[in-house]
Amino acid sequence: MEKGNPYIPIPVKVERIRVESDDKTLRSFDLSFCNPKQRFDFLPGQFCQLSVLSKGEAPFGIASSPTEEKFLRFTVNRVGVVTTALHYLKEGEIIGLRGPLGNYYPVDKFKGKNVVIIGGGFAFTTLRSLAVYIFAHRNDFNEVSIIYGARRPGLLLYRDELAEWEKRDDVNLYLTVDREFPGWDKRVGFVPTVTKEVKPSPVDAYAVVCGPPIMIKWTTDNDKIYPPGSI
Ligand SMILES: Cc1cc2nc3c(=O)[nH]c(=O)nc-3n(C[C@H](O)[C@H](O)[C@H](O)COP(=O)(O)OP(=O)(O)OC[C@H]3O[C@@H](n4cnc5c(N)ncnc54)[C@H](O)[C@@H]3O)c2cc1C
Numbered sequence: 001m002e003k004g005n006p007y008i009p010i011p012v013k014v015e016r017i018r019v020e021s022d023d024k025t026l027r028s029f030d031l032s033f034c035n036p037k038q039r040f041d042f043l044p045g046q047f048c049q050l051s052v053l054s055k056g057e058a059p060f061g062i063a064s065s066p067t068e069e070k071f072l073r074f075t076v077n078r079v080g081v082v083t084t085a086l087h088y089l090k091e092g093e094i095i096g097l098r099g100p101l102g103n104y105y106p107v108d109k110f111k112g113k114n115v116v117i118i119g120g121g122f123a124f125t126t127l128r129s130l131a132v133y134i135f136a137h138r139n140d141f142n143e144v145s146i147i148y149g150a151r152r153p154g155l156l157l158y159r160d161e162l163a164e165w166e167k168r169d170d171v172n173l174y175l176t177v178d179r180e181f182p183g184w185d186k187r188v189g190f191v192p193t194v195t196k197e198v199k200p201s202p203v204d205a206y207a208v209v210c211g212p213p214i215m216i217k218w219t220t221d222n223d224k225i226y227p228p229g230s231i
Pocket of ligand 1: 080
């Protein structure tokens with residue numbers, strides 16, 4: 001595998017587009033390298049810059065796992081110029097990508113430990129990368145818990161995969177939405193509240209939290225979830 005310059009965009013092909021949310025504001029793009037020699041190593045948590053000619057470039061977390069070698073996945077929330085241009089792409093089109101950039105989750109430190117993954121909204125992208133990576137090396141990790149919430153069921157990403165993960169007996173998966181919805185028979189409540197309810201053990205554990213700042217604030221406020229003296 002070549003070690004390319006992450007500051008030079010390389011061409012990637014849109015192999016598969018998938019609408020993730022019921023309001024169509026979230027789409028996932030599976031990209032392949034036009035030149036397989038330009039494939040690069042990365043770890044869960046890193047991001048890339050995606051560019052569309054004459055529109056610009058923007059950063060997106062890598063939603064696929066390094067263990068999924070056939071494609072790189074990005075899930076894009078449509079908010080402005082670049083994200084709208086990405087949403088208008090068709091399968092087969094070529095865009096620019098540079099990366100991998102940024103820090104990664106220290107997966108080596110997680111080995112032999114319990115791992116708690118806590119996500120809210122579409123920030124779940126790099127947490128999916130982490131979860132799939134952990135599943136691919138499942139024996140390296142101890143107990144794995146995932147708490148993932150969205151405002152409503154139609155905004156939960158990767159719903160088919162979540163349904164598969166629910167069937168696994170080697171992960172504790174807790175899905176939640178902000179309020180009751182017809183047909184929703186799982187948890188209801190904000191992510192910090194559900195974290196407090198299910199109370200994953202902090203003993204010998206690493207927690208990875210990614211979501212809106214307010215969710216992170218109340219989730220990592222340990223005094224609320226684990227009152228002093230309780231652990
Ligand atoms: C490390 C990192 C990772 C990220 N990962 C992801 C990811 O995985 N998925 C994802 O969806 N996003 C991700 N983001 C956010 C993403 O990069 C931004 O949403 C993106 O840069 C927006 O680009 P844009 O050109 O579409 O928006 P812009 O056109 O630059 O607009 C940005 C904001 O300004 C507002 N705006 C635009 N035009 C106007 C106007 N005329 N008046 C008022 N407001 C306006 C838009 O509504 C929008 O909220 C990440 C960001 C970072 C830094």
